[in-house]
Amino acid sequence: MFTKVLIAEDFDSINIALIQTLENMGVKEIEHAKYCDDALLKAKKAIQDKAPFDLLISDLSFETDYRTVSLKSGEELIMAIRKIQPEIPVLVYTVEDKSFVIKTLIKDLKVNAFVHKGRNSISQLKTAMETILFGGNFISQNLAHALKDTNFNEIEDYDVEVLTHLAKGVTIEEMELLFKSKDIKPNSKSYIEKRVSKLKDVFKAKTTIHLIALSKDLGII
Amino acid sequence: MFTKVLIAEDFDSINIALIQTLENMGVKEIEHAKYCDDALLKAKKAIQDKAPFDLLISDLSFETDYRTVSLKSGEELIMAIRKIQPEIPVLVYTVEDKSFVIKTLIKDLKVNAFVHKGRNSISQLKTAMETILFGGNFISQNLAHALKDTNFNEIEDYDVEVLTHLAKGVTIEEMELLFKSKDIKPNSKSYIEKRVSKLKDVFKAKTTIHLIALSKDLGII
DNA sequence: TAATTCCGTACGGAAATCCGTAAATGAATA
DNA sequence: TATTCATTTACGGATTTCCGTACGGAATTA
Numbered sequence: 001m002f003t004k005v006l007i008a009e010d011f012d013s014i015n016i017a018l019i020q021t022l023e024n025m026g027v028k029e030i031e032h033a034k035y036c037d038d039a040l041l042k043a044k045k046a047i048q049d050k051a052p053f054d055l056l057i058s059d060l061s062f063e064t065d066y067r068t069v070s071l072k073s074g075e076e077l078i079m080a081i082r083k084i085q086p087e088i089p090v091l092v093y094t095v096e097d098k099s100f101v102i103k104t105l106i107k108d109l110k111v112n113a114f115v116h117k118g119r120n121s122i123s124q125l126k127t128a129m130e131t132i133l134f135g136g137n138f139i140s141q142n143l144a145h146a147l148k149d150t151n152f153n154e155i156e157d158y159d160v161e162v163l164t165h166l167a168k169g170v171t172i173e174e175m176e177l178l179f180k181s182k183d184i185k186p187n188s189k190s191y192i193e194k195r196v197s198k199l200k201d202v203f204k205a206k207t208t209i210h211l212i213a214l215s216k217d218l219g220i221i
Numbered sequence: 222m223f224t225k226v227l228i229a230e231d232f233d234s235i236n237i238a239l240i241q242t243l244e245n246m247g248v249k250e251i252e253h254a255k256y257c258d259d260a261l262l263k264a265k266k267a268i269q270d271k272a273p274f275d276l277l278i279s280d281l282s283f284e285t286d287y288r289t290v291s292l293k294s295g296e297e298l299i300m301a302i303r304k305i306q307p308e309i310p311v312l313v314y315t316v317e318d319k320s321f322v323i324k325t326l327i328k329d330l331k332v333n334a335f336v337h338k339g340r341n342s343i344s345q346l347k348t349a350m351e352t353i354l355f356g357g358n359f360i361s362q363n364l365a366h367a368l369k370d371t372n373f374n375e376i377e378d379y380d381v382e383v384l385t386h387l388a389k390g391v392t393i394e395e396m397e398l399l400f401k402s403k404d405i406k407p408n409s410k411s412y413i414e415k416r417v418s419k420l421k422d423v424f425k426a427k428t429t430i431h432l433i434a435l436s437k438d439l440g441i442i
Numbered sequence: 443t444a445a446t447t448c449c450g451t452a453c454g455g456a457a458a459t460c461c462g463t464a465a466a467t468g469a470a471t472a
Numbered sequence: 473t474a475t476t477c478a479t480t481t482a483c484g485g486a487t488t489t490c491c492g493t494a495c496g497g498a499a500t501t502a
Contacts, residue, residue, distance in 0.1 A: 012343045016241060017234035034340045063339055064444080118284055119255045122233045167434035169427025171458070188481045193460070206390025209433050213388035216437040392488075409451050414490070428458095429489080 001025060002129065004051065006075055007032035008039035008058040008161070009093070014117070018057065018093070021122055023067070025129070036062060036071035036080075043088075045082050052085055053131070057125075060094040060101075071191050089132045093117060095126060098219030113138035155220065156203070158184075162195055163221050167212050222246060223350065225272065229260035229279040229298055230314070231376035235338070239278065239314070242343055245349070257283060257292035257301075264302050273306055276353070278346075281315040292317045299330050314338060314346065319440030321376070334359035355361070358436075376423070378442065379405075384418055385442050388433050393417070 005027050009015050015032050015092070022030050033039035033052075039058070046052045060074035078090055085149050091113040096102065105111060113128040115121055128138035161184070165175050172192050179184075179187035196208060205211035215221045226248050236253050243251050252274075256258035262402035265268065267273045281295035288423070294299050299311055312334040326332055334349040336342055336359070349359035352400050382405070386396050393413050400408035407413075417429060436442045 010340050011235075011338055012340055013238035013242075013338060015234075015238075016236045016343065017237035020237060020241065021234075044484095065340070087454095117232050119231050119233055121284070122237065166428075166430050169431030169434075171428060173458075186480055190482065191480060197460075203297075207387075207392060209387050209430055211391030212430050213390075213433050214436060215249060216434060220433075407450055411452065411491095414451055415450090417482075417489095417493075 002027055002055045002133065004029040005031070005055045005057060006042055006046075006053040008036060008056065008074065010034050010062045014059075014093075017122065018048045018125075021125065025126060035067065035069055036074070036077040037069050038081050039077055040071060041195050042111070044084060048084060053088060055091065055129070056081060057090050057093055060092060060096050060105075075105065075109065078111065082109070089113075091115065091125070091128055091132065091138075093121070096219075100218055100220050115139055116140040144185060145191060155199075159195065159199055160220060162192060163199070163212065163215050166196070166208065166217070166219050223354065224273045225250055225267070226252075226276045226278060226303060227260060227263055227267075227274040227400065228259060229277065229295065231255050231280060231283045235280075235314075237326065238343065242346065249289060256288065256290055257295070257298040258290050261292060261301050265297055265305060266288050268306060269336045276312065276350070276374050277302060278312045278314055280409065281313060283325075289348075291347075295328065303330070310334075312336065312346070312349055312359075314342070317440070321334065322440050335361055337361040380416065380420055381441060383413060384420070384436050387417070387429065388437070388442050406422040 005030060007015060007018050007022075007030065009018060010089070012034070013020065015034070021030060033041050033042055039056075044055060045057070053215055056078070058074045058077055062069075062073060064072070074092065074094070078092075081088060082090075090109070090111040091107065092111050093115045095117045099114055102114065105114075112132045115124045115128050118140075121140075124138075124140055133139040162175065165178070166172075170178065172189055176187055176189045176193055179185070179192075195219055198209065199205070200211050203211055203214045205214055212221070224435070226243055228239050228243075228251065230239065233255070240251055240253060247249055252263050260277075264274060264277070276300070279295045279298055281289075283294060285293070292301060295313065295315070298312075302309060304309075311330070311332040313332050314336045316338045318337055319321065323335065326335075333353045336345045336349050339361075342361075345359075345361055352359040359367065360380060383396065386399070387393075391399065393410055396413055397408055397410045400406070400413075417432070420426070421429065423430050424432055424435045426435055433442075
């Protein structure tokens with residue numbers, strides 16, 4: 001079993017459960033951090049002490065509060081830790097189940113396991129840890145299912161940019177000027193219109209309003 | 222201290238933490254349910270056995286899965302339990318912090334305490350339970366702050382209806398016909414237009430698309 | 443009963459979108 | 473240099489939204 005595990009999770013209740021679970025599994029050293037910045041510090045220190053962690057369990061979203069932080073999300077934390085300790089296995093334990101988000105994570109961060117917080121997530125967590133131990137990858141069933149959504153392969157950063165501006169109340173005419181001033185291309189009104197229209201097809205949205213509502217639901221914006 | 226507590230919470234990890242916390246506080250009987258329907262059954266049975274629960278700790282949102290359920294949310298559960306046991310104190314333990322949602326709960330369900338799942342929620346939970354015990358009400362600070370948002374007093378069910386349809390891709394023209402067929406009044410195109418326009422003022426939204434994006438963010442739809 | 447106000451409806455012009463077609467640009471290939 | 477093909481832009485008409493004004497009825501008040 002793993003011997004030294006770092007947990008990055010903001011909710012105290014979930015921390016309690018994770019620690020209890022890991023203790024029951026026989027993990028000897030368990031450290032936890034409620035902020036990504038703290039987690040990175042702990043990882044750095046462990047390397048300095050020549051006793052690095054052999055597993056990172058991390059949440060994805062962290063609540064903002066009074067404290068100003070430099071790492072705002074699990075994604076940022078994982079990138080930062082992989083820079084100082086490239087080979088560390090990472091298990092993501094998250095409520096997230098938006099396929100768009102997960103797709104991005106797999107592609108960019110190559111995490112070893114995804115476990116979706118849910119009714120039976122603790123047993124999945126145990127299985128995931130054992131799988132990683134033997135060099136495998138683990139993805140919660142529901143997440144695995146979400147990855148099959150074919151739609152999201154077609155969506156590019158440009159689309160996200162357009163959708164985000166629409167959601168902020170920018171009209172297409174304004175967007176044309178905005179894109180030109182920021183030197184984003186293509187930027188013609190008709191091209192943006194066409195792009196929005198294509199997105200409506202992809203998402204089977206009846207109106208542009210509907211499209212933005214769906215994008216919000218899917219976690220794209 | 223409370224002697225018999227019912228927990229309604231779908232995530233297993235949080236259940237583990239809650240049970241551990243209540244045990245440490247000296248609660249003798251703790252039951253938990255991962256589905257609202259199960260929680261209601263347990264409450265019924267406890268009444269039949271002349272040993273009713275003296276506290277309900279409930280989440281608000283429950284993930285849907287393969288199982289078909291009749292009670293889909295904590296709100297519905299609380300209403301159902303209050304019907305069979307009107308005096309039971311209720312503590313809501315939730316990630317929810319949308320002021321609109323909380324407003325509705327306070328107004329309609331008169332829960333005794335809100336605790337927001339977060340970095341220090343377990344200590345808040347303990348305080349909340351003690352406060353309830355002495356007949357008081359408890360609301361997490363951040364939630365209490367959210368309640369001061371003035372905007373949401375002006376929003377009625379009619380507005381939510383309109384916003385929901387817009388988000389589903391119904392045009393205003395279609396909505397006129399829809400409302401007429403469902404006998405919802407007012408239903409003229411111009412009135413609905415006016416209402417949408419008013420909502421844009423209230424939310425300071427630049428476009429209708431913006432309005433729907435904001436409504437999603439605020440948890441209104 | 444007349445006047446006022448509130449609420450819902452009706453209408454019309456300006457603006458934005460929707461959507462199809464055609465023209466322009468630009469990169470790759472012969 | 474020409475040709476082809478895909479990408480991007482331009483344009484225009486139909487539709488929808490946007491927004492101001494005005495009309496009608498119901499409730500309230502004097």
